[in-house]
Amino acid sequence: MTALTVxxxxxxxxxxxxxxAGFLLVAAALAYAGRALRGTxxxxxxxxxxxxxxxxxxxPMQVLQLMPADYDVSTSLPMQxxxxxxxxxxxxxxxxxxxxxxxxYFWGLTLTxxxxxxxxxxxxxxxxxxxxxxGMHFLTVWAxxxxxxxxxxxxxxxxxxxAVAATAVWAVTVMTFNAVTGTNYGYLNRKPAVGTVLDLLxxxxxxxxxxxxxxxxxxxxxxxxxVRAQVRVRGAERPATGSSxxxxxxxxxxxxxxxxxx
Numbered sequence: 001m002t003a004l005t006v007x008x009x010x011x012x013x014x015x016x017x018x019x020x021a022g023f024l025l026v027a028a029a030l031a032y033a034g035r036a037l038r039g040t041x042x043x044x045x046x047x048x049x050x051x052x053x054x055x056x057x058x059x060p061m062q063v064l065q066l067m068p069a070d071y072d073v074s075t076s077l078p079m080q081x082x083x084x085x086x087x088x089x090x091x092x093x094x095x096x097x098x099x100x101x102x103x104x105y106f107w108g109l110t111l112t113x114x115x116x117x118x119x120x121x122x123x124x125x126x127x128x129x130x131x132x133x134x135g136m137h138f139l140t141v142w143a144x145x146x147x148x149x150x151x152x153x154x155x156x157x158x159x160x161x162x163a164v165a166a167t168a169v170w171a172v173t174v175m176t177f178n179a180v181t182g183t184n185y186g187y188l189n190r191k192p193a194v195g196t197v198l199d200l201l202x203x204x205x206x207x208x209x210x211x212x213x214x215x216x217x218x219x220x221x222x223x224x225x226x227v228r229a230q231v232r233v234r235g236a237e238r239p240a241t242g243s244s245x246x247x248x249x250x251x252x253x254x255x256x257x258x259x260x261x262x
Contacts, residue, residue, distance in 0.1 A: 008122045008123065008124055009119070009121045009122060009123060009124050009125075009130065011118060011119055015125075016119070019134065020116070020117075023116065023138055023141075026138070026142060027141065027142055027145045030142050030145055030146040030150055031145050031146065031149040031150045032150070033046070033146070033150060034146045034147070034149065034150015034151045034152075035150055035151075035152075037150075037151075038150070038151050038152070043151070047093050047094075047096070047146075047151075048093065048094055050093050050139075050142075050143065050146065051089075051090050051093035051094045051143075053135075053139060054086055054089055054090045054093075054136075054139045054140070054143070055090060056135075057131070057132050057135030057136050057139060058083075058086045058132070058135075058136045060128070060132055061128075061129065061132035061133070061136060062078055062083075064128065064129070064132075073181060073183060074182075074183045074184070077185070079174055079177065079183075079185040079186070080185060080186060081107055081111050081167070081170060081186065082107075082111065082112055082115055082136065082137065082140070084103070084107065084170065085103070085104060085107040085108050085111065085112050085140045086136055086139070086140050088100050088103035088104040088107065088108075089104040089108065089139065089140045089143035089144070090143075092104045092143060092147055092153075093143050093146075093147065096147070096151070096153055098153065098154065098156075098158075098159060099159075099162050101147050101148065101153045101155070101159070102155060102159035102160070102162050102163050103162070103163055103166060104140065104143055104144045104147065105144045105147070105148050105155060105159070105163075105222075106159075106160075106163040106167075106219050106222065107140075107163070107167075108140045108141045108143065108144035109141065109144050109145075109222070110215065110218060110219070110222075112137055112140045112141050113141055115137050116137050116138070116141065119133065119137075121133050154226065154230065155223060155226040155227075156223070156226070156227060156230070157223060157227060159223065160219055160220060160223040163219060164216055164219065167215070168212075171186070171188060171208075171212070174186050174188055175188045175189060188208055189204070190204055191204065191207065198211075
């Protein structure tokens with residue numbers, strides 16, 4: 001009897017676990033590389049080459065989904081937060097702008113990571129969708145790790161507020177679009193047909209409200225260590241009354257806030 005050949009990707013298979021292991025190893029290497037390159041002339045070149053890799057995976061995926069043979073208004077449009085996260089990752093890597101970095105940090109390290117752990121993917125390697133799916137998700141999260149844990153682009157409560165506000169605008173826009181077109185991007189207008197954790201959060205729209213509250217709380221917890229580190233460093237840099245000149249100079253040499261360890 002011939003063994004059946006698996007023709008689709010299987011979550012939590014040895015293949016998936018191998019991908020997760022490689023993903024974590026590269027993330028740790030990028031955090032180290034960011035610290036090593038910070039302040040050097042090579043940092044900008046590395047960061048922008050990294051940025052250019054992202055559209056190499058994401059734009060072909062979007063074009064493929066918009067082709068007549070694949071187009072479906074319910075799935076083909078770039079309406080998911082992951083579609084916005086990769087754009088934020090590109091902008092943040094290219095410019096190091098604090099707002100783009102905030103978006104890729106919060107979106108990438110929560111929602112995009114969720115897509116990596118529980119992928120909505122049926123195609124197997126070497127299907128182009130397989131390559132582009134993992135390329136988009138991995139590069140988005142790696143960008144967040146490199147920028148924050150490597151280069152230590154500062155994150156503040158202002159970063160938190162801009163991420164919450166941008167996500168709220170996205171949610172209202174997508175819910176309106178879903179209502180008009182009958183789609184369900186982000187599962188904001190109804191639960192998935194299969195059983196998910198959303199079933200524990202009550203009916204619509206209460207499960208959306210609970211989701212928003214949980215995400216806002218998690219993001220606040222993700223912001224707090226950075227803010228606390230910055231406050232601690234500012235306190236250390238503040239000259240004490242009656243301190244010697246050498247003491248003040250040594251405090252002024254204290255480096256920027258240390259990032260929470262990866």
